[in-house]
Amino acid sequence: MIVGSQKSIDEIWNMVKDFKKVLVFGCNTCVAISHAGGGKEAETIATLLRMRASQEGKSMEVDHTDVMRHCEPEYFEPVMDELKKYDLILSTACGVGVNFLSQRIGKIPVYPGVNTSFYGAVEAPGQFVELCAGCGNCILHLTGGICPVARCSKTLMNGPCGGTNKGKCEIGPEVDCAWYLIVERMKELGTLDKLAEIQPVRNWSTSRDGGPRRVSLEHIRAYEEGEARKSETAGGNK
Amino acid sequence: MSGGPATENKGTHLERAAALKETRPYSPCRAACPVNTDVQAYVGFIAQGRYAEAFEVIRSVNPIASACSVICHHPCEQACRRCSVDEPLSVRHLKRFALEQAADYRRSKRRLIEKTKNKSIGIIGSGPSGLTAANDLADMGYKVTIYERHPVLGGMLATAIPSYRLPREALKEDIDDVISKGIEVKTNCEIGKDVALKDVMAKHDAVLLALGLSLSRSLNIPGVEGQGVLLAIPFLADVAFNKKPDLGNRVLVVGGGNVAMDVARAARRLGIKDVEMVCLESAEEMPAWKWEVDEAVDEGIKIHHRWGPKAVKREGDKVKGLEVTKVLSVFDAERRFSPTFDNNQTTLIEADTIIITIGQMANVKFLKDSPVQVDERGRVTWDPKTQMSSARGVFCSGEVVTGPGSAIAAAASGHRSAIAIHLYLQGEAIEGALPTYQKEKLPELPADVVEKINREPRKKIKHLPAETRCSSFVPFEFGYDELEALEEAGRCRGCAGGAVVDTKKCMACLTCRRVCPYGAPVVQAYSEINPERCQACGLCAPECPAQAISMVSYDVRGPRDTMPEIVGAVDPKRQEPVIVAFLCTHHVGVKGFELPENVRKVPVHCTSRIDVNDLLKAFECGADGVAVVRCGNGSCKYKGVEGRVTARTEHAKKLIAMLGMEAGRIGLLTADAGNGKSYAAACAEFSGRVKEMGLKDAK
Numbered sequence: 062m063i064v065g066s067q068k069s070i071d072e073i074w075n076m077v078k079d080f081k082k083v084l085v086f087g088c089n090t091c092v093a094i095s096h097a098g099g100g101k102e103a104e105t106i107a108t109l110l111r112m113r114a115s116q117e118g119k120s121m122e123v124d125h126t127d128v129m130r131h132c133e134p135e136y137f138e139p140v141m142d143e144l145k146k147y148d149l150i151l152s153t154a155c156g157v158g159v160n161f162l163s164q165r166i167g168k169i170p171v172y173p174g175v176n177t178s179f180y181g182a183v184e185a186p187g188q189f190v191e192l193c194a195g196c197g198n199c200i201l202h203l204t205g206g207i208c209p210v211a212r213c214s215k216t217l218m219n220g221p222c223g224g225t226n227k228g229k230c231e232i233g234p235e236v237d238c239a240w241y242l243i244v245e246r247m248k249e250l251g252t253l254d255k256l257a258e259i260q261p262v263r264n265w266s267t268s269r270d271g272g273p274r275r276v277s278l279e280h281i282r283a284y285e286e287g288e289a290r291k292s293e294t295a296g297g298n299k
Numbered sequence: 300m301s302g303g304p305a306t307e308n309k310g311t312h313l314e315r316a317a318a319l320k321e322t323r324p325y326s327p328c329r330a331a332c333p334v335n336t337d338v339q340a341y342v343g344f345i346a347q348g349r350y351a352e353a354f355e356v357i358r359s360v361n362p363i364a365s366a367c368s369v370i371c372h373h374p375c376e377q378a379c380r381r382c383s384v385d386e387p388l389s390v391r392h393l394k395r396f397a398l399e400q401a402a403d404y405r406r407s408k409r410r411l412i413e414k415t416k417n418k419s420i421g422i423i424g425s426g427p428s429g430l431t432a433a434n435d436l437a438d439m440g441y442k443v444t445i446y447e448r449h450p451v452l453g454g455m456l457a458t459a460i461p462s463y464r465l466p467r468e469a470l471k472e473d474i475d476d477v478i479s480k481g482i483e484v485k486t487n488c489e490i491g492k493d494v495a496l497k498d499v500m501a502k503h504d505a506v507l508l509a510l511g512l513s514l515s516r517s518l519n520i521p522g523v524e525g526q527g528v529l530l531a532i533p534f535l536a537d538v539a540f541n542k543k544p545d546l547g548n549r550v551l552v553v554g555g556g557n558v559a560m561d562v563a564r565a566a567r568r569l570g571i572k573d574v575e576m577v578c579l580e581s582a583e584e585m586p587a588w589k590w591e592v593d594e595a596v597d598e599g600i601k602i603h604h605r606w607g608p609k610a611v612k613r614e615g616d617k618v619k620g621l622e623v624t625k626v627l628s629v630f631d632a633e634r635r636f637s638p639t640f641d642n643n644q645t646t647l648i649e650a651d652t653i654i655i656t657i658g659q660m661a662n663v664k665f666l667k668d669s670p671v672q673v674d675e676r677g678r679v680t681w682d683p684k685t686q687m688s689s690a691r692g693v694f695c696s697g698e699v700v701t702g703p704g705s706a707i708a709a710a711a712s713g714h715r716s717a718i719a720i721h722l723y724l725q726g727e728a729i730e731g732a733l734p735t736y737q738k739e740k741l742p743e744l745p746a747d748v749v750e751k752i753n754r755e756p757r758k759k760i761k762h763l764p765a766e767t768r769c770s771s772f773v774p775f776e777f778g779y780d781e782l783e784a785l786e787e788a789g790r791c792r793g794c795a796g797g798a799v800v801d802t803k804k805c806m807a808c809l810t811c812r813r814v815c816p817y818g819a820p821v822v823q824a825y826s827e828i829n830p831e832r833c834q835a836c837g838l839c840a841p842e843c844p845a846q847a848i849s850m851v852s853y854d855v856r857g858p859r860d861t862m863p864e865i866v867g868a869v870d871p872k873r874q875e876p877v878i879v880a881f882l883c884t885h886h887v888g889v890k891g892f893e894l895p896e897n898v899r900k901v902p903v904h905c906t907s908r909i910d911v912n913d914l915l916k917a918f919e920c921g922a923d924g925v926a927v928v929r930c931g932n933g934s935c936k937y938k939g940v941e942g943r944v945t946a947r948t949e950h951a952k953k954l955i956a957m958l959g960m961e962a963g964r965i966g967l968l969t970a971d972a973g974n975g976k977s978y979a980a981a982c983a984e985f986s987g988r989v990k991e992m993g994l995k996d997a998k
Contacts, residue, residue: 070957089845094808099844101912105954108915112958115919127845129806186813 062090062182063155064189065097065175070109073151076172077110078119080149085110085174086162087127088154095189098153098175100127106153106174131158134165145169179211197267197274203255205246210268212239218260312854313340313356319799319851323830326794328390330740331378333711334360338375338390339796343852345397346788347884347902354401357394362434362477363427363710365469366456368395369776372588372705380744380794386757389779389787396784398472405472409479415440418724421503422446423490426454427706428697429509430477431713432720437480439721445482446499448489449536452478454511456706459535459558461565463772491665500670505692505720508671508679509713510699512659518553522611523655527618531562531656538565538772547651549573551621553608554656555585560592562656563600567769577603577648579626579638594775597765603648605629607640612647620649661699685729686712686719694720711736741794741831748817748832751938758787786973789885789904789936793835796852798828804847811839811848816938836937841910841947855908858901859916865899869921873897876923876989880982881909883930886972893975898926898982907940914951914965924989925951926966928981934972961992 077083085107093099107125114121126143128136131154137144144150144166152159153174163171179191194211200218201208210216214224214232220240224231228241247253265271309315320337324330328338337356344353357364371391379387398405419442422429430452433443451457452474456465478484490496500506515530517523529544531554537544550571552563555578566574576595578585581604585592596602606623613619625644631637663673670690672680681688681695688695696716697709715733722729744752761777762768768775779787798811798819805825812820819832820839826847828839840848840855849855858865858881869877875897884902894900899922903909906929917925927948935941945967952962966985971977 070954089804089847090806093806093844096844100804100846101844101910104846104912105915108912108919109954109958112915112919116958127804129804183809186810 062094062180063092063157064095064178064181064191065092065153065155066095066178067097067102067106067153067175068173070106070113073106073174074110074113077121077149077151078114078117080121082122082146082148083107083110083124083151084144084147084149085123085125085151085153086131086144087125088129088131088152088158089127090130092153092155092175094183095178095181096187098155100125103127103153103174106151110151131155132161134161137162137165141166194268196265197271198264200260203260204243205250205252207239207243207246209239209243212237212242214239218263311352312857313352316851320795323795323799323851324741325738326796327378327380327740328375328388329795330738331374333374333705333708333736334714335736335738336360336375338388339791339793339852341397342388342390342393342788342791343793343796343904345393345784346791346904348785350397350400351404353397354405357397358405358476360714361707361710362431362713363456363473363706364394365398365472366427366453366465367391367707368398369469369774370456370460370465371707374705378740380741380792381752381790383744383749384752384792385754388791389757389760392758392760392779393784393788396779396781398469399778400781402472405476409476412437412480413440414442414481416442416724418442418504419444419502420505420507420720420724421499422507422509423499424454424509424511424697424699425452425474425484426456426509426511426697427709428511428713428716429454429507430474431710432507432509432696432717433482434477434480435714435717436720437477437482439717441721441724443482444503445484446488446490446494447484447486448493450487452484452486454509455513458539459532459561461535461538461561461568461772463564463568463768463775464561466774489665496665496669496671500690500693504724505694507716507720508688508693508695508699509697509716510661510663510679511709512698512703513662514660515655516658516660517655518608518657520608520610522613522618525613525618526616527613527652528611529652529654531558531654532659534562534654535565538569543569544652546571549650550575550652550654551648551650552576552654552656553621554578554658555580555587555602555604556656556658557587557591558659559656560587560595562654564595564598564769565772566654567598567600568772570770572599574599575601575603575648575650577606577608577621577623579605579607579629581605581629584629594762594765598769599765606646606648607638609645611653618651618653620647621653622647659698659703663699684731684733685723686716686733687723687729692723694723744792745832748834751817752792752834753934753936755790757790758783785884786886793852795830796850797830797833797835798837798839798848798850800826800828801847801849804845806845806847808844810842810844814839814842814939814943834937836905836940837908838937838940838943841908841913842943850908853904853908855910858903858913859910862913862916862920865901866917866920866922867899873994876986876994877921878924878926878982878986878989879917879920879922880926880928880978880985881906881913882928882978883935883970885936886930886934894979895983895986897986898979905935905937905940906944907937909944909947911947911951911954914948915954918955918960918964918995921995923995924964924966924985924992926968926982926985928968928970928978930972931969932972960995963992964989964995 085103087100087103089099103125107123110123130136150171151174155177159173180193181189181191184190196210225238230236230238326339341353341356373391375390376387421444422433423446425445425447436443515532550566552559563574563576605626607626609624610622625641627639629638666673672689681700686694694716696712719729763775802825807822807825809822811826812822817832819829820826878898880898881901881903883906884904914925948967952965956962968981970981
């Protein structure tokens with residue numbers, strides 16, 4: 062899931078202070094799981110903003126609401142008319158939700174209430190850890206299920222580097238060395254010999270370096286586009 | 300959109316939750332009640348000091364509530380899930396407390412109900428079932444006439460149950476509630492004597508026979524005829540109407556049921572020192588409730604078990620005693636009543652008066668030659684599916700058709716009859732449309748949950764000592780005082796009143812599962828909270844990041860939504876800080892929370908229910924400080940609350956600090972459980988600290 066973390070009220074206030082009617086719009090999936098931007102947090106932010114407005118002597122109306130997900134239009138379309146009554150939507154979804162809503166809501170600005178942190182897991186209640194970087198070319202079968210792209214500070218493909226120290230990374234004593242973990246794990250799996258194979262220079266074009274990415278499923282798109290054409294034709298005949 | 304969750308917000312939380320409750324298993328107390336009184340709901344109101352609302356819950360299904368509050372055999376208590384922890388909740392006494400507290404409110408609510416339906420119903424008999432049917436039919440807008448042969452209404456409640464057990468002022472409250480709706484009452488009016496049945500049938504569009512069982516059965520043994528042998532019901536009526544029958548010095552009551560207990564204990568109160576009872580059954584087999592037997596024994600009544608009456612022995616006309624035969628067994632192998640005797644073992648129990656209390660039957664003489672058929676055993680022929688007798692438009696309810704039972708069971712029958720009559724008069728089908736009051740209930744508490752529940756002894760009820768209470772018909776049982784009632788109400792585990800997940804909002808994040816100390820949430824595609832385990836502590840709801848959890852028994856948004864009214868107008872020139880105090884009411888309810896004027900109280904039953912957003916809302920509404928006052932000394936009713944509430948208050952402190960406010964404006968305080976004054980002291984001390992920080996934006 063996508064892990065988010067709340068922005069400070071100061072930062073949010075500076076974004077919203079010149080608007081009169083603000084909606085804090087929560088997303089009840091990933092960012093709710095990370096207690097950053099679900100309905101409950103949206104209410105908290107809305108309350109804090111009203112209090113801040115009162116402190117600053119500003120007249121500002123701040124409401125809150127939430128839907129299940131911001132990254133699929135069907136979820137927020139039912140409340141679209143309500144959303145359009147506001148001067149500003151402060152979305153507490155991840156950046157995906159902010160982008161997605163922003164390009165659909167017309168002239169109303171959509172601002173982020175949350176920093177989108179990473180793809181992560183719930184290591185323990187209230188503790189989230191980055192385990193995947195979404196590089197678009199998975200090699201976890203070669204590294205004992207431990208991702209060097211996300212978890213090695215240098216994103217080394219053939220580690221560890223000289224900075225490994227008793228299982229920890231040189232960047233900080235609290236950071237595990239991913240390559241130490243990979244070696245230990247592959248020992249456990251009896252596949253340590255695989256590490257002798259040198260990984261070639263990696264093609265990063267599937268990751269951030271290749272520009273914006275899109276996954277398009279032909280079997281679904283072919284049908285959808287066909288249907289869209291049919292309805293266009295039907296419309297044209299009228 | 301400001302309300303966040305798009306929930307319907309009309310009416311009270313209880314009204315909004317009513318439909319939901321019907322889709323879930325009932326609490327065992329509610330399921331056990333013949334009229335399904337929502338015990339959990341009214342006990343919850345009592346715990347919050349909301350007595351008028353408690354009354355409304357009780358009265359909504361029970362028109363003989365005050366009578367029940369003193370005489371009910373309380374099947375709710377026998378079903379209470381606390382039985383597997385320590386002792387059942389003292390439900391009947393809590394009901395009595397609520398009704399006493401709400402007395403003025405109750406009287407103020409009495410209203411004449413407009414007759415919107417142009418039909419009239421004649422109800423014969425004014426006992427629990429007749430009164431209940433009259434109440435319901437009047438509520439529906441029908442014209443109702445009650446025919447009662449006695450000079451007072453109430454049936455057996457007024458004419459048989461002695462006033463030491465059912466004070467007549469309590470019964471009067473019930474009757475006044477019903478009569479105030481605009482019901483025509485004809486007392487001293489016996490059908491077949493003062494008015495003919497056919498005239499009643501001709502006058503009304505429907506007739507209800509709520510006759511009860513008004514005749515005592517007698518014994519067919521030698522010597523039974525003649526003076527000195529009385530029957531229970533006429534004897535009790537004499538007692539009820541202050542006629543003092545001549546009983547001599549020694550009274551023997553024959554029978555082992557609850558009426559026999561009333562008879563024996565009434566005889567004691569007529570000044571008879573030597574009252575004895577004889578019954579077929581052993582102490583364990585007796586049909587009377589154990590507490591009745593214990594109280595009778597305390598009053599010096601001696602019970603001869605396992606003797607059967609053989610003959611009344613007389614000296615001349617005068618009764619000498621009852622010859623009895625030893626009982627070998629009372630029930631056969633199939634547990635059917637079939638006593639066997641050892642005729643070689645007999646004895647004489649001496650007595651001046653013998654009162655026979657071995658059962659009752661209906662007085663149906665007036666039905667002879669009427670369209671209402673009576674079977675060869677003297678029972679009115681009826682169809683339980685429609686409550687109708689063999690005569691069209693003539694209905695039956697209560698013990699005349701159901702046989703002997705409790706007052707509240709008769710009231711349930713009255714409810715059914717009222718609906719049946721309504722459907723009949725509206726030309727609608729009755730069969731299948733009457734309430735059964737048979738509902739699925741929660742099973743017993745799982746053993747691992749029982750282990751997590753604090754042992755808290757039931758609050759004892761004080762009685763007049765046996766030595767003094769027998770000198771008069773003064774009620775011998777005292778009710779709870781307010782503190783006792785609040786503490787007792789706090790023992791309720793809120794069964795079936797717990798957490799519910801809105802599956803449209805839940806994204807199965809597992810937070811509730813991680814939070815719940817009782818293992819109630821099961822999370823798959825979404826969370827489902829198992830009501831069998833849920834203790835209604837409310838710890839989960841404020842933690843849910845999607846606000847998907849609500850509670851059946853209370854409004855989780857209540858404190859936030861009502862905060863503007865709780866805080867009220869804040870004077871900018873105030874000298875003292877405005878403090879909002881969320882108070883655990885588990886131990887002392889709202890009693891003793893005589894807080895300083897500047898403290899606005901939010902009773903929360905347990906601080907587990909407090910949401911970070913509640914605390915923030917208090918500041919938004921103008922509070923200078925917000926206190927969360929917990930019960931101390933490890934006395935919390937629930938598990939795992941302290942750590943969670945501490946975490947929430949710490950989080951809220953960080954949030955207000957982001958607005959430049961002092962973290963110390965939020966205080967997590969502890970007070971002595973059971974001492975309301977210590978809550979006030981904690982709030983006052985906190986208020987002083989907040990004052991030093993200065994009043995928020997006060998000029």
